Amino acid sequence: MGYDGLKKLEPMKEDNQLLVITHLSQLITLVIGFGSLIVPLILWLTQKDKVYQMDAHGKNIVNFQLSLIVYCIICVPLILFFGLGLLGFAVLGIVGVIFPIVNAIKASRGEAPSYPLSFNFIS
Template sequence: MREDKQLLVITHLSQLITLATGFGSLILPLIIWITQKEKVYQMDEHGKNIINFQLSLIIYFIICIPLILLLGLGLLGFIVLGIISIIFPIINAIKTSNGETPKYPMSIKFIN
């Protein structure tokens, strides 16, 4: 198993592909995680955190849809989740490059 901080950082930043393509924030990190988890030191841990975060975001976005009818709270939720989905991958990529363990807020543990 090799240590590859750059690939770990890229995996965190790969969540931002949605900003360019409109989709892929779950798919791209999932592909990197599945193909590299046996080869790269700490990839399994980082990949699970990212996938849990992305799945959690999807659920929160779905919850916001009916909340739009309730005083527009869903729109506020969309904005907050959108900001979180951009900021935390960047923060955690920086933490990873500095050798720190990244944490994603509001993540439901789907994959242990």
């Protein structure tokens, strides 16, 4: 009869489409030049308590994007060593496009994402 002030817990919904969009949102950098960390971070933070598996996928994406930033910083001084940094930037660019697509496909199938060489910043 009375309202006790507690919010009713809503069950988490399964939304593979949103997980796919979250993975593909990393590619926004190809269109506007930035946002590969910002957009997935916002999606993860706003949906992690509402969508089943969003927390795990979001953490993997953020860890991957932060790892790419660290690797890019490492590549800058490597440019002086026979241009190895330029090769590193090329490899990172390819990896930064391929793995979000692969993991978006995995997410659509309900599989767990896997981003290689990612540091575990957020666990």
